[in-house]
Amino acid sequence: MPVIAIYNPVCGDGNAKPFLDQHVLPLLSQHGKIIDTLVATEHAGHAGHLLVDFLESREGDISVVLASGDGTLHEIINTLSSTTLKGPRATSPIPRLHFALVPCGTANALYSSLFPPPAESDSVDYRLQSIRSFVESSRTLPLTLAIATLSSPPSVTKRPQVAISSVVVSTALHATILRDSESLRKDIPGTERFKVAARNNSAKWYNSYVKLLPAPLAGRVQVYDPAHQAFVDHPESDEADPIVDLHGPFAYFLSTVNVDRLEPAFRVTPLARTIPPVEATCELVLLRPLRDPSLSRDDPDARKAFVPKLWEVLSGAYKDGAHIDLRYGAGGEIVTGGNGPALIEYFRCGGWEWIPDDADEDAHILCSDGAIFYIEKGGRAVCSAATPKDNAGFAVYA
Numbered sequence: 001m002p003v004i005a006i007y008n009p010v011c012g013d014g015n016a017k018p019f020l021d022q023h024v025l026p027l028l029s030q031h032g033k034i035i036d037t038l039v040a041t042e043h044a045g046h047a048g049h050l051l052v053d054f055l056e057s058r059e060g061d062i063s064v065v066l067a068s069g070d071g072t073l074h075e076i077i078n079t080l081s082s083t084t085l086k087g088p089r090a091t092s093p094i095p096r097l098h099f100a101l102v103p104c105g106t107a108n109a110l111y112s113s114l115f116p117p118p119a120e121s122d123s124v125d126y127r128l129q130s131i132r133s134f135v136e137s138s139r140t141l142p143l144t145l146a147i148a149t150l151s152s153p154p155s156v157t158k159r160p161q162v163a164i165s166s167v168v169v170s171t172a173l174h175a176t177i178l179r180d181s182e183s184l185r186k187d188i189p190g191t192e193r194f195k196v197a198a199r200n201n202s203a204k205w206y207n208s209y210v211k212l213l214p215a216p217l218a219g220r221v222q223v224y225d226p227a228h229q230a231f232v233d234h235p236e237s238d239e240a241d242p243i244v245d246l247h248g249p250f251a252y253f254l255s256t257v258n259v260d261r262l263e264p265a266f267r268v269t270p271l272a273r274t275i276p277p278v279e280a281t282c283e284l285v286l287l288r289p290l291r292d293p294s295l296s297r298d299d300p301d302a303r304k305a306f307v308p309k310l311w312e313v314l315s316g317a318y319k320d321g322a323h324i325d326l327r328y329g330a331g332g333e334i335v336t337g338g339n340g341p342a343l344i345e346y347f348r349c350g351g352w353e354w355i356p357d358d359a360d361e362d363a364h365i366l367c368s369d370g371a372i373f374y375i376e377k378g379g380r381a382v383c384s385a386a387t388p389k390d391n392a393g394f395a396v397y398a
């Protein structure tokens with residue numbers, strides 16, 4: 001099978017090339033794997049085009065050694081999903097692409113979810129696991145994709161914009177963090193920049209109306225019940241009307257596919273691993289501050305009072321996903337037992353719609369694997385999880 005190795009020289013701390021040279025290429029060569037093309041990305045958006053050129057010049061299935069973070073994989077998936085190949089491949093569908101991931105990015109969400117990190121997650125061995133799987137077992141896992149369609153208002157005749165994710169689609173706090181953290185990348189190359197951007201946005205709430213759609217096999221939207229530590233059918237999702245309506249404001253709204261974490265230690269959707277889905281689903285976690293019994297309306301005092309609770313939830317994600325079992329006590333204090341409302345609402349669904357309030361500028365920001373999009377005024381984002389077809393789509397050596 002032809003093999004291309006692509007590295008992003010600027011991702012993470014900028015060490016993809018030396019890591020490839022010192023560790024990856026020798027291991028591949030030890031196992032007799034020949035790299036047909038070894039190439040660096042030269043600019044944003046380049047990785048997808050490199051792969052298109054390679055596909056057009058080879059036949060059959062191909063493998064890709066990808067030394068980057070999640071953003072470069074995102075670009076590849078989006079470019080290939082919107083490109084018609086030339087030459088002999090013009091008449092046949094793009095074959096399944098097999099990726100051996102070398103985690104060289106900042107967060108490496110997909111890699112660290114597929115290979116949950118030991119304490120020493122920087123070790124060379126830890127970073128070579130997908131490569132080892134490529135050379136030793138060739139076992140691949142197909143990726144579920146989250147397809148987000150951003151539509152204009154019905155009065156505007158414009159094609160919707162499509163963003164395809166293999167990790168995360170978010171709005172609200174996470175999307176504004178990603179928007180703002182990019183400008184901090186140069187000064188703070190590590191994950192600390194996400195925390196700085198989070199602090200700057202922590203008192204914001206986002207006004208939107210949301211619909212949750214069931215996955216085909218389940219037929220119902222499912223919600224996590226902390227009392228039984230299991231998913232149950234949402235009480236408002238029944239056979240006659242399986243769609244669940246949710247009103248804001250929202251502090252947090254984040255949906256994942258394929259991953260249980262966004263950084264090695266930030267297990268934001270832990271049930272993706274502990275109760276694995278049986279079909280393509282979005283794992284959706286959200287936080288609606290007005291579920292807090294101590295808050296009755298949205299005003300600046302309420303937003304300020306909620307900030308420490310937001311932080312406690314987010315720090316719970318760093319404690320092996322403990323945030324999903326936090327509840328409100330009668331006075332709005334955060335507790336771990338009892339039967340008060342859960343802080344985090346954790347849904348498993350086939351998709352969702354986010355219809356931002358026109359007057360709330362920041363509610364129009366959407367993040368797809370770190371790439372930032374703007375939902376037009378009067379428009380909406382619709383996201384659905386898709387199962388890859390046999391022999392097509394994207395798979396990872398794992």
Ligand SMILES: Nc1ncnc2c1ncn2[C@@H]1O[C@H](COP(=O)(O)OP(=O)(O)OP(=O)(O)O)[C@@H](O)[C@H]1O
Nearest residue numbers: 011012041042043044069070071072105106107108
């Ligand atoms: N040669 C290049 N010069 C400048 N930017 C590049 C180049 N090659 C790729 N890029 C851009 O670098 C961005 C960051 O890459 P990537 O997401 O892989 O790493 P990261 O952000 O450090 O890691 P992660 O997404 O895991 O947090 C990508 O969005 C891509 O467009």
